[in-house]
Amino acid sequence: MSIQESWKIGVLFSTSGVTSIIEQSQLNGTLLAIDEINAAGGVRGRSIEPISYNPDSVVSCYGEMAERLIVDDKITALFGCYMSSSRKEVLPVVERRNALFFYPTLYEGFEYSPNVIYGGATPNQNSVPLANYLMGAFGKRIFFVGSDYIYPRESNRVMRNVLRQGGGEVIGERYYGFDVDEEGFAEVAREIVEMKPDAIFSTVVGQMCIDFYRAYHAAGGDGRICPIASLTTNEAEIAAIGPEAAVGHITAAPYFRNISSPANRKFLKAYNAKFGSVRDVTSCCEAAYSQMHLFATALEEVGEMDADRLHEALLGATFDAPQGQIKIDPDNNHTYLQSRIARVDEQGEFIIENKLRRAIKPDPYLVYPKIHDWNFRTQKVKQFPV
CATH class of the missing domain: 3.40.50.2300 (Response regulator)
Incomplete structure (x- = not known):
């Protein structure tokens, strides 16, 4: 698969700074899912290619880099953010540019955007x-x-x-x-x-x-x-x-991490093989991993990086995640999760x-x-x- 044929997606997780201890694990979960998808033949025969920036845990950088991914890199699907303050920086950018934003972190609730798929707990x-x-x-x-x-x-x-x-x-x-x-x-x-x-x-x-x-x-x-x-x-x-x-x-x-299930054992085995340890596997990492797989399934169905069509395909979508089966709620773009x-x-x-x-x-x-x-x-x- 050539780079020209790939599906490009944007990734915004910090690998340095105060929140990097969690965001690095979210980045790892995202990259592991991409590896699995590509190893299985990609999406419609084309690989997923991440274009990744490091916001350095600086809140204002998330919005600036989201703008760069959409405008300069011509990307319409973004994955990223840990803190709510960084999500709030990205939110007006994806709404204004009509991009799709996958947020894999628990948060305080009281928000809805048609441009966001919320993967963390409410x-x-x-x-x-x-x-x-x-x-x-x-x-x-x-x-x-x-x-x-x-x-x-x-x-x-x-x-x-x-x-x-x-x-x-x-x-x-x-x-x-x-x-x-x-x-x-x-x-x-x-x-x-x-x-x-x-x-x-x-x-x-x-x-x-x-x-x-x-x-x-x-x-x-x-x-x-x-x-x-x-x-x-x-x-x-x-x-x-x-x-x-x-x-x-x-x-x-x-x-x-210690959930005993075939899906979780498979996930941890693959994570360990890629990164050498499961020490930093977290619920936020698992959410990032699961969101990428949900995205790939929707992209397989739609066959194009159109934010509106991808959003429609994601509503009601399910995935057998390491935590158990999850589902995107068509009522509010959030996710049915285990507790x-x-x-x-x-x-x-x-x-x-x-x-x-x-x-x-x-x-x-x-x-x-x-x-x-x-x-x-x-x-x-x-x-x-x-």
């Missing part, structure tokens, strides 16, 4: 189940800590409302800029240990996440007693934090403790769900030795 798929779990297993006094940008503030607004439905309360709330390190988190870590909440809800992202968990541990915080619960802390960050500081902490996500809650064991591995029996319909505007809507298949919460 609040009803992770915030609501996590709040229910925390109040049932630990208690109703929750302390919020977040990075200072759109996603944490909006996610905390949603979580606060969900907690109130269940009789919970927020006893503290702090936000920090991306320049804060472990030492910068020391004061709030000591404050949390003194206040003794039942749990902490963290929307701290990237390298800051690693520094916050370490600061909490250094201040005497113990996840086996008062866990940090998150929607964003995943395997790559837990590995960087280390088992001693990570044990007992909790994450809600559609995917965890799981896991806790870190003494070896630094996530152990899944709760999961729903079915994929959850995305409800980005939280129109329908209430705190007690979810019928969990619940395993007993593991008692961690102190």
Whole structure:
């Protein structure tokens, strides 16, 4: 297959900067899917060719590079972004240029664009189940800590409302800029240990996440007693934090690396063969991988890089993803996803403790769900030795 015959797509994931620890894994998932598609003959006999730029985790660069991909590189399908602030930079560009944008990251909800396919969890798929779990297993006094940008503030607004439905309360709330390190988190870590909440809800992202968990541990915080619960802390960050500081902490996500299924084993085997390790495989990586496969199926059906026709073909499309079957909801461009809650064991591995029996319909505007809507298949919460 010659380069001239290839299907060109745009890729915007940072391989440097504060969010690169996650975006590198999303890039890897994207590239692995492209390899698989091309090895199977491509799409209608033509390979997929990624044109990739590195925004360096600088928010303004995402919009600028999206414009370059569409205008200069003549690309109509883009894959990228981790932070909501970077998505917000790309959004007006793809709408103005009528390009299709695949966003493979959980987010705060309350958005819809006909030009975006949302592949990550919405609040009803992770915030609501996590709040229910925390109040049932630990208690109703929750302390919020977040990075200072759109996603944490909006996610905390949603979580606060969900907690109130269940009789919970927020006893503290702090936000920090991306320049804060472990030492910068020391004061709030000591404050949390003194206040003794039942749990902490963290929307701290990237390298800051690693520094916050370490600061909490250094201040005497113990996840086996008062866990940090998150929607964003995943395997790559837990590995960087280390088992001693990570044990007992909790994450809600559609995917965890240790899911036992043929699709996940196949995915991990291929990932390891390409990148030499599965250490950085995360739910965001899995979402990026799955979105590329969904795109290829739609492109096979349509046979052209027309954003409107591809969008129509994607609505209702399904894929047997590593997490289980997923489906793009024709009502809102978001994705039916699994819901799981896991806790870190003494070896630094996530152990899944709760999961729903079915994929959850995305409800980005939280129109329908209430705190007690979810019928969990619940395993007993593991008692961690102190």
